Amino acid sequence: MPDDRILTVTMPKWGLSMKTGKIVDWFVSEGDTIAKGDDIVDIETDKIAGTLESPVEGPVRRIIAEPGSDLPVGAVLAVVAPAEVPDAEIDAVVEEAKAAVESGALEGEDEPEPQLVDVGGRTISYVSLGPDDAGVPVVLVHGYGGDKNSWLFVQQPLAEEGHRAIALDLPGHGASGKDVGDGSLRTLTDTVTGFLDARGIERAHLVGHSLGGAVVAAVAKAEPGKVASLTLIAPAGFTPDADAEYLRGFASASSRRELKPLVGRLFSDESLVTRQLVDDLLRYKRLDGVDKALTAVLGTLLGEGDRQAIDTRALLEGVDVPVTIVWGTSDRILPVPDGVELTRVAAGHMPQMEAPGEVLAAVKARL
Known part of the structure; x- marks a missing residue:
């Protein structure tokens, strides 16, 4: 079972039409400790650019999404976990996240109709x-x-x-x-x-x-x-x-x-x-x-x-x-x-x- 101390920050869904978001700029780096509500990354959508506030707290172990990358809603952008969680477990989460994007499994999810x-x-x-x-x-x-x-x-x-x-x-x-x-x-x-x-x-x-x-x-x-x-x-x-x-x-x-x-x-x-x-x-x-x-x-x-x-x-x-x-x-x-x-x-x-x-x-x- 995955360690429940490993938390992820994912691409949010801002509005019904949003399918993907473009990473503009990170305000945090690997090794920084973030709190819930901290501004962590600017994301541009087809409508408007916005700043994502962290939904989790703890040390940033990996930033997966590079500035300029377009990723689907739900894609993992960063991994947060205490220092005592082994790097190998963090790497496994990163590889799984990348595979989910590459497979297209995150695309085309059902969304509520007006x-x-x-x-x-x-x-x-x-x-x-x-x-x-x-x-x-x-x-x-x-x-x-x-x-x-x-x-x-x-x-x-x-x-x-x-x-x-x-x-x-x-x-x-x-x-x-x-x-x-x-x-x-x-x-x-x-x-x-x-x-x-x-x-x-x-x-x-x-x-x-x-x-x-x-x-x-x-x-x-x-x-x-x-x-x-x-x-x-x-x-x-x-x-x-x-x-x-x-x-x-x-x-x-x-x-x-x-x-x-x-x-x-x-x-x-x-x-x-x-x-x-x-x-x-x-x-x-x-x-x-x-x-x-x-x-x-x-x-x-x-x-x-x-x-x-x-x-x-x-x-x-x-x-x-x-x-x-x-x-x-x-x-x-x-x-x-x-x-x-x-x-x-x-x-x-x-x-x-x-x-x-x-x-x-x-x-x-x-x-």
Whole structure:
């Protein structure tokens, strides 16, 4: 039997579309001792680059994956074990790991398919990960122009820790139907509430980003009994200010040249934006009905003088559920508000992508 003191770090699965990851740079070396949660390696996916936090602790005995190598999800990247474990046993684990990659045994594993549900005559696409009987689920709601893939660094880890994590596409976004009606906050709120009812979810921990933050706050205002907690990530509606040029530009952009610099504004580190991420957004924007949908929702976000039209602080007044607010210190889309208790993280407008470990910690603290 293999020594149970030998632990491995494997290629994570960040998002449903991820098949492989490219090793960019290691932050640790063989002989270093790592702790759970330490940043250990940068990995580039087809969507975005991310930093893998160690799931294990102990001395790094072998680093298998060299920078520049593309490896499938599940491939062993490093081996961790106490010094007293013989080198021969470590070498055996390394050889087995390399053989698994070379044989192709790690490729083509089954992955959950997005599901569809009718909510008030609108088709809503969602993905549910984790056990159905895991208790109160976590429901993740993206921002303007985003989709359920916005949670690629959050949803899978929650599921792996035994939580039921559900990411949905709002109307007009992702793979959901493109009918947004009047595009109002009420319409989006009713959709999320209707989604919970359609899936038989009596209570949920709601996590919302940007526009999604305002939406889940409105759900808690309208149906507090359905909400176990709120985690709001750079939520819309906390200040009058917003990067209206970004919002209007995103709604109207029709080419890579127009879209790429706008997407870069979402991140503190613009190098995280991959060509594939921009191509996917451009492909979405060219779908029938998307322009009309984004324009309608834009009218909900922006009011006179290009100021924010939503007042999320007012929505939260009288809401008696635990609320956590997370904000990137380098947010260029929605400025960090004053006079609000919040968790600041080193990120731009997409903390769930740039600082997923801290976002995960904030969500799990409410579970």
